[in-house]
Amino acid sequence: MASALKVAVITGGASGIGLAVAKRLVASKAWHVHLLDLNTAAGTSAISQLGPSSSFHPTDVSSYASLSASFTTIFAASHKIDFVFANAGIPESTNFYAPKTSSTTDVKILPPPPNTACIAVTLNGAINTCVVANHFFRHSPLEGPRALVITASCVSLYASGFLPIYTASKHGVLGFMRAIAKRYFENDGVRVNALLPGTVRTAMMGEEVWAKIPEEFYTPVETLVEGEAVGKALETSGFNVYSREQIEFSDECAAEVMGRSQ
Template identity: 40%
Template sequence: MASTSKVALITGGAAGIGYAVAAMLATKGWLVNIVDIDQEKGVVAASIGATFYKADVRDYHSLRNAFDDTMKRHSRLDFVFANAGITDPRNFYEAQTSTLPPEPSLALLDINLKGAVTCTYLAQYYFRLCKQGSQLADFDPTLVIMSSIAGLEVYSPIPLYTAAKHGLVAFARAIATPFKESDGIRVSCICPGPVFTEKRKPSDADRLDMVPMETVCNVVSELISPGGGFGRCLRVLSTGISDV
């Protein structure tokens, strides 16, 4: 029997924006499922009453198992937040001194772009599964993809990150109408500027361009609300929020 509470699955949900959204939903009575590669941070899930799944978005089977177990436990899935991502720790332009250049690391593209695509692929399947024979009057499946301001502007110092985030914006826009028309799935993406998370230095809190975490949570809350629309791409800056 399907749960009477709404169910969310959040990748990269053990810290940062993912955890903030998870905590917000938990306070509203949602059944939250956190997917993250960091097993040690799984304790934060228990602190908000969420279920934790150790999974790598680059590993299809571990991610699929998290989706599958969530569906088996609750018999419904209402919201998926494709949020997992990393920053670019390397200098792409660094000169290579070896005779032959070493193979470049494309982990950032695998996690930020391919991971979100895989998450979307699974979300579509399980949303459809939930919809089949469903008697849920309040079923309104929603997928939100986390991009970045780097998905709307060009940041030359971090070209791989910029490429991944641009790809997410284009991907979300490409699937929004087909998902809505075929299965009633509402897709949108968020493009925030720098957000003040626990990874930031304390001095960053005074930066005028920092986006408060509460602002991002409010945007997610709006997108999953019945009147949140679909196919939206929201630029979220300290100076305001706007549809792109």
């Protein structure tokens, strides 16, 4: 029998935006929230704050097997999934431009390959989450909201020379959302949208800062979960919210070619 509460799954849910959204959902008394995160200590701490309407599942979103196992466990217990917040992501941890070899004169000494863990978690993890989420949405009761929100970033729109690999991953996240949104909705009734946090720099913020964030910040997420939006990209800059549309086609030829691929 399906749970009386709506069921949410949040990747990267042990801290930052993920945990903040989880707290809002639990406070509404309408949701049971499942947090997926690689940080076991943070996850355990998070559910101690959230209470009995929450569960924690140690998960590596870059591993399809790990992610699938967590979703399978959740669905076996709840018999439905209503909302998935594909929020997990990490920044790049090294200076992309720093010299990578001990020699600047020997052309045969090549630098090591770039560290692309950021892409594995941020982009591949989001893709994995969408694939697994849609599978379980298809097996959930039709009356559920079937909402899938992906955390993109302001660098999905603006290039950041300081974080080029992270910029690439977040550009990919936004492009992927826009590519699948129409098909996911038409085929399975799943509403896919993206949240693009801007000047609210979540990785640098402690819980005491989250406690001071005005109510308006949470409006975009709640709108995307409970509303009718499909394929929307909502950018937050400070506490302002902007709907960022896809750029117009350059000419009729581009519109014809890309229109056929929708």
